[in-house]
Amino acid sequence: MTHRIVFLDHDTLGPEVAMRRPAIDHDWTAYGLTTADQVVERARGAGILIVNKVPLREAALERLPDLRFVAVAATGTDNVDLAACRRRGIPVSNVQAYAVHTVPEHAFALILALRRSLFAYRASVAAGEWQRSGQFTLLSHPIRDLHGSTLGIIGEGALGRATGDLGRAFGMAVLYAAHKGRTDMGPLYTPFDEVLERADVISLHCPLTPATRNLLGEAEFARMTRRPLIINTARGGLIEEEALVRALEGGRIAGAAIDAVIPEPPPADHPFMRLAERPDFILTPHVGWASREARQAVADQVTACIEGFAAGTPRNLVA
Template structure:
C-alpha cells in the first residue's frame, strides 16, 4: 500500500534543513504551520503523521480513521496524547540524542555571558561608558571565572552528562543532583537541597513530569546561599516563573539564563518580559536545541523512524 504522510509543522525545522523522503511508495503533504483547529482537516487522510509541537489530542485522533503511526520531530512528546494513541494501537516515535552538543553549548553560552557580565559590558560600551572612563578598561560589573566554581546539574541524562564534561574542562566542581525528595540514589548523587545550597551555577536538564513541575520555587530560591546563576534550557514548567522574577529582583540569584518558558511564545504580560532589559537576565526563544546540525539530525531521524515502522521494525517508540 502507498502511505500518505503529512507533516503539520515543517517550519519548526527551518528552511535550510533538507528532509529526505522515505524510500517506499508514498504521497507527501507538508504544511509550514498548523493551528490546533486545522489539525483534523489536514490530517484526515494521513496514514503517517509528523508533528513537532502541534497538539494531537484524543478528540482529533477520533477524526483520523486512517492514522497508523505518529512521528514526533522532537524528544518531548507532551503535545501528543500518547495514552490515546496506545488505546488505538497507533505507535508514537520520537527523536533522541540529537541535542547532546547543541544544548550543552547553548547552556555554556548563557553561563559565560552571565558569569562575565557580557550583556552589561556590551550595553556600557554602546552607551559610551568606555570613552567616558578615559582608561583602558571598565570594571563596573562583576566578572567571575568558572574555574573553581561549583556547577550543580539537575538531570543526569546524555545532555546533563555533556554539560558536566564541559564544566570539568573549565575546572568546575560538578555536582549531580539526586531527584528531589530521594536519598537512596547512591554516592554519585548529591542531595537536591545540598546542590541548591552549594552551587555557583545551577542548570536544569531534566524532563517535565508531574514530579518535576515547579521543581525550583520560592523555597529553593531561599536556600540559594551562594547567589548562583540559574540556567534552564529544558522545560519552562520546571521553574516557578514568578518566583524567579522575585528572586532576581531581590538579589537571591546573580543572574538567570532561560531558553524555555511555560508559554511559548510568552505573552506580553508574562513576568519574564519585565526582565528582558536587565543585563543579568537572558531570555532566548527556545533555540538551545536548534543548531543547524541538530535540526538536520532531527529530520534524518524522523525519516529513519518512518522507514523502520513501515518495515515492521519500529524504533524510538514511546507508546
C-alpha cells in the same frame, strides 16, 4: 501499500534543512505551521503523522481513525497525548541524542555571558561609559571565573552528561542532583537540596513531567545561599515563573538565562518579559536545540523512524 504522510509543522526545521523522503511507497504533504484547530482537517486520512510542537490531543485522535503512527520531530513529547495513543495502539517515536552538542554549547554560551557580564559591558560601551572612565579598563560589572566554581545539573540524561563534561573542561566541580525527594539513587548523585545549596550555577536538563513541573519555586530559591545562576535550556514549566522573577529582583540569585517558556512565544505580559532589559537576565527564543547540524539530525531521525515503522521494526518508541 501507500502510506499517507503528513508533516504538520515543517517550518520548525528551518529552510536550510533538507528532509529526506522515506524510502517507502508514500504520499507526502507538508504544512509550514498548523494551529490546534487545524489538526483534524489537515491530518484526516493520514496513516503517519509528523509533529514537532503542534498539540495532538485525545479529542483530535478520536477523529483520526486512519492514524497508525506518530513521529515527533523533537525529544520532548508533552505536546502528544501518549496515553491516548497507547489506548488506540498508535506507536509514537521521538528523536534522541540529536542535541548532545548544541544544547550544552548554548547552555555554556548563556553561562559565560552572565558570569562575565557580557551584555552589561556591551551596553556600557555603547553608552560611552568606557570613554568617560578615563582608563584602559572598565570594571563596573561583576566578572567571575568558572574555574573552581560548582555546577549543579538537574537531569542526568545525555544532555545533562554532556553539559557536565563541558563544566569539567572549564575546571568546574560537577554535581548531578538526585531526583527531588529521593534518597536512594546512589553515590553518583547529590541530594537535590544539597545541590541547591552548593551550586554556583544550576543548569536544567530534565523533561517536563508532573513530577518536574515547577521544580524550582519559592522554597527552592530560598535554599540557594550561594546566589547561583539559573540556566534552563530544557522545557518551560520547570521553573515557577513569578518565583524566579522575585528571586532575581530580590538578589537571591545572581542571574538567570531561559531558553524555554510556556507558552511559546510568550505574550507581552509574561513575567519573564518584565526582565527582558535586565543585564542579568537572558531570554532566548527556544533556540538551544537549533544549530543547523542538530536540525538536520532531527530530520534524518524522523525519516529513519518512519522507515522503521513501515518495516515493522519501530525505533525510539515512547508509546
